[in-house]
Amino acid sequence: MIPGFLPALFGHFLVFSLLSIGGAITVAPDMHRVLVGEMAVLTDAQFNASIAIAQAAPGPNILFVALMGYQAAGLLGAAATLGGILLPATTLALAVSRWGHARQDWLAVRAFKSGMAPIVIGLLVATGWILTAQTPGWTHVLLTIVTAVLAWRTRLHVLVMIAVGGVLGALGFV
Amino acid sequence: MPESPDAPVVGDPSATPHGIDGSTPTRPRPESLRELFLTFNWLALQGFGGVIAVTQRALCEQKRWLTREEFVDALAIGQVLPGPNVVNVALMIGDRFFGWRGAFTAMAGMLVVPLVLVLALTALYDHYSTVPAIAGALRGMGAVSAGLIVGTALKLATALRGNPMGVGACAALLGLTFGAIALLRWPLPWVLLALGSMACTFAWRRLAAAGA
Numbered sequence: 001m002i003p004g005f006l007p008a009l010f011g012h013f014l015v016f017s018l019l020s021i022g023g024a025i026t027v028a029p030d031m032h033r034v035l036v037g038e039m040a041v042l043t044d045a046q047f048n049a050s051i052a053i054a055q056a057a058p059g060p061n062i063l064f065v066a067l068m069g070y071q072a073a074g075l076l077g078a079a080a081t082l083g084g085i086l087l088p089a090t091t092l093a094l095a096v097s098r099w100g101h102a103r104q105d106w107l108a109v110r111a112f113k114s115g116m117a118p119i120v121i122g123l124l125v126a127t128g129w130i131l132t133a134q135t136p137g138w139t140h141v142l143l144t145i146v147t148a149v150l151a152w153r154t155r156l157h158v159l160v161m162i163a164v165g166g167v168l169g170a171l172g173f174v
Numbered sequence: 175m176p177e178s179p180d181a182p183v184v185g186d187p188s189a190t191p192h193g194i195d196g197s198t199p200t201r202p203r204p205e206s207l208r209e210l211f212l213t214f215n216w217l218a219l220q221g222f223g224g225v226i227a228v229t230q231r232a233l234c235e236q237k238r239w240l241t242r243e244e245f246v247d248a249l250a251i252g253q254v255l256p257g258p259n260v261v262n263v264a265l266m267i268g269d270r271f272f273g274w275r276g277a278f279t280a281m282a283g284m285l286v287v288p289l290v291l292v293l294a295l296t297a298l299y300d301h302y303s304t305v306p307a308i309a310g311a312l313r314g315m316g317a318v319s320a321g322l323i324v325g326t327a328l329k330l331a332t333a334l335r336g337n338p339m340g341v342g343a344c345a346a347l348l349g350l351t352f353g354a355i356a357l358l359r360w361p362l363p364w365v366l367l368a369l370g371s372m373a374c375t376f377a378w379r380r381l382a383a384a385g386a
Contacts, residue, residue: 049299056222082285088257089261093257158231169317170308
């Protein structure tokens, strides 16, 4: 490994962190440019696998960032990328959350919360739609709709629904 | 939106119109950092394909640490700021109960064990990702996790009933956001800026007119 590689990796991810409005996945194209292009520490296949594994595995999808660092430079690489993506964003989130909470009676703060609420909920529906629409075919869209209704109206356990989806998929129904 | 049959009494919008902390004195809360860590750890481990849905379910319905309104509030801040939304939400909730130690504990709870798991799975992935049954199972699980997110949105929509903009304006904003992001695929920062500033201005006027 080239000396100064880890700090450079950390530095890149500090910047990605501040650009990642809507989640780290939104700066994936930039990560690709740096890791696969400029630095050439990952192959295309490794890059795509990082995203796919983090999405399939339990846990927040942000962990794909750690997988990229891990494949590029082992555990220290994972620490550099995950630490870099978390540090600025979490500090900012904490500061803003405290600021807003201390002023929750302010008109501006209440207007922000009320105004953003329907947009945030619309974004969740959009996220679900994009996740299911990226696969061709219709059976998985049906499965998504049935799951949405069950999650909305029943207390059926999340893991039961995930398991049923996995079995249906493994048997080739979706 | 119709009320969900399993809506918690504590989360009743009429009880806490603006989701102000402490307005319900008997509100459950985490008893220790340990409970905070274990809760976030357990919910993260159930979150295949994303953690938002299980976080809402665990925190608002099972633990009842926050109302749906408060969850939407936290998500709104998480959404307009950079960084992973759900980690930002964990951070804010942990901070609310135990200060920065709580913030760190909630975040660690959500990340540490799944991180170890994901690193271990990397080795397996190379071998098994091309097996048709495994690829199919992942596809099926993906469709279910998409449905869980939509289901969460439907549940959270009940939080809009007390919104000062009114149900009609909320439905319009929700639909416009969906259309811009999911159908037109416009970049999120611009959509947030355009629709968000419009909505916040409108909400401001309504709140000011109500003399609140």
